[in-house]
Amino acid sequence: MYKRTSFERLGISRSSGSNETKPNASNMKMMIAVALALVAVASAVPVTDVKPEVGLRAYVEPVKTIRSESSQQPEGPYSFSFETENGITREENGQLKEVLDEENKPQTVVVVRGAYSYTDNDGKIETINYYADETGFHAEGPSIPTGAPSRR
Numbered sequence: 001m002y003k004r005t006s007f008e009r010l011g012i013s014r015s016s017g018s019n020e021t022k023p024n025a026s027n028m029k030m031m032i033a034v035a036l037a038l039v040a041v042a043s044a045v046p047v048t049d050v051k052p053e054v055g056l057r058a059y060v061e062p063v064k065t066i067r068s069e070s071s072q073q074p075e076g077p078y079s080f081s082f083e084t085e086n087g088i089t090r091e092e093n094g095q096l097k098e099v100l101d102e103e104n105k106p107q108t109v110v111v112v113r114g115a116y117s118y119t120d121n122d123g124k125i126e127t128i129n130y131y132a133d134e135t136g137f138h139a140e141g142p143s144i145p146t147g148a149p150s151r152r
Contacts, residue, residue, distance in 0.1 A: 063088075076110070087125070090116040099134045109134050 092114030128141035
């Protein structure tokens with residue numbers, strides 16, 4: 001039985017039982033080429049910052065790192081720090097510590113201590129100090145809530 005399937009919206013006409021494609025195949029190739037061109041153009045667009053209040057899009061330069069230091073010891077301890085041109089800083093160090101688990105078996109954990117600073121929306125420098133050990137992650141700073149959340 002001869003069955004004909006027509007994909008008019010795509011510009012393709014093909015008959016079942018035949019490997020030949022009608023002349024509209026060039027339309028499909030053109031559509032693929034256009035789609036690939038649009039993808040290439042979209043991926044080349046620079047990063048933009050949308051400012052809805054002004055209705056403008058502006059090119060945003062990536063923030064540059066002006067200082068970066070790191071150290072990793074074979075025994076496990078490490079440290080790193082960096083500073084960016086927009087005033088963000090971070091420093092952290094980690095040490096290995098042996099603790100007992102629930103079954104009183106020794107386990108090695110990494111104890112991390114560090115801090116980071118940034119300029120908040122009001123122009124004030126905010127510093128967050130933190131540590132993480134076998135008890136979890138703990139952070140302290142002006143914007144970190146200190147009390148337990150109330151239940152309703």
